[in-house]
Amino acid sequence: MKKYYYNILTALLAISMLFIACKEGEYNDLSVIEVDYVKGSTSYIVTVKAVADFQGFNSYGDVIATSSFNNGFLITLPKVLSDKYLHTDESEALSNPKAKLGNIVLLAYNDKDVVIGIFMLKGENGNISIENAQHIYADRKCSLKGEIGMGFFAANYNCSFKKGWNIAYLIDEHSGTITFTTQKPSDINLNWEFFSFELENNTSLNNLGL
Numbered sequence: 001m002k003k004y005y006y007n008i009l010t011a012l013l014a015i016s017m018l019f020i021a022c023k024e025g026e027y028n029d030l031s032v033i034e035v036d037y038v039k040g041s042t043s044y045i046v047t048v049k050a051v052a053d054f055q056g057f058n059s060y061g062d063v064i065a066t067s068s069f070n071n072g073f074l075i076t077l078p079k080v081l082s083d084k085y086l087h088t089d090e091s092e093a094l095s096n097p098k099a100k101l102g103n104i105v106l107l108a109y110n111d112k113d114v115v116i117g118i119f120m121l122k123g124e125n126g127n128i129s130i131e132n133a134q135h136i137y138a139d140r141k142c143s144l145k146g147e148i149g150m151g152f153f154a155a156n157y158n159c160s161f162k163k164g165w166n167i168a169y170l171i172d173e174h175s176g177t178i179t180f181t182t183q184k185p186s187d188i189n190l191n192w193e194f195f196s197f198e199l200e201n202n203t204s205l206n207n208l209g210l
Contacts, residue, residue, distance in 0.1 A: 030135070030165035031077040033106070035119075038072060040194035044116060047109040048073045052085040054105040061085075064104065077104065077165060081137040089144070093157060099142035101161070104135045108194060117197050123190040130188055131170045131178075138163055155180055 033050075048069050053061035062085070067075040086100035094101075106119040121133040138161035147156050158181040159168055171179040 030167065031079055032074070033077070033135075034074045035072045035192050038119065038192045038194050041196065042069070042071070042108075042194050044110045045069045045108045045194070046111045047113070048075055048119070049107050049109060049115075050075055050077055050104045051107050052081065052102060052104050054103065054107075061105075069108070075106070077135065079164070081139075083139075086137070086139055093146040094142055094144050096140060096142040098140070099161075100139045101142075101144070102137045104137075115197065118195050120193050120195060121190045122193050123188040125185070125188045127174050128185060128188065129172050129174070130185070130190060131172050133167055133169050133184070133190055136161065136166045136168045138166060154178065157181075158183065 046069060048067045049063045050065040051061040052064045064081070064085075065075050065077050067073040081102050081104075083100070085102040087102065088094075088100050089097070107115050108117045108119065110116050120131075123130045136159075140163050142161050144157045144159040144161065147154060154176065155178040158179060159166075160182050166182055167184070168180055168182050169184055171181065171185065173179070
């Protein structure tokens with residue numbers, strides 16, 4: 001599982017760091033994502049798709065929900081994420097060795113149904129920034145805690161998952177350490193942003209295996 005989340009975190013962090021960089025997400029029901037405004041160049045976006053098991057440019061995963069796009073979107077995730085998208089943890093990082101976790105990302109498609117970018121829920125306050133707020137599905141209550149080195153940075157896991165959909169925040173304190181936690185900092189407002197995949201062939205991304 002740590003290797004699996006290493007791939008996810010590396011992919012999302014690399015995308016975030018390549019770009020210098022609405023309504024805050026409303027998550028009364030975490031299976032429903034309603035967005036009124038998205039920051040960025042969105043004129044070519046026609047459809048939004050929730051994709052399960054995304055691990056980078058070379059492995060988009062499977063579409064599990066769709067929505068039309070009109071400066072915003074409303075997309076409803078399945079209440080239960082299929083077991084084929086869930087992963088176990090063979091280490092001691094996960095409190096319940098039988099627990100399984102899965103993730104989704106939101107991708108943008110043009111009028112030819114070609115993926116052109118990704119949506120991220122981001123925010124910052126001083127030296128602390130949330131690089132992405134990500135939907136994580138857990139098939140049972142569990143926690144994921146520990147630290148793992150990722151080359152030029154390290155990631156601390158501090159997540160307490162309930163059964164069903166959860167929000168996990170990828171936090172960068174710009175000190176060489178990344179935190180992946182379900183506890184949202186109270187003093188950071190989040191906004192939806194669109195990031196184009198025009199830099200898909202960028203050398204920096206390729207070097208990271210995306």
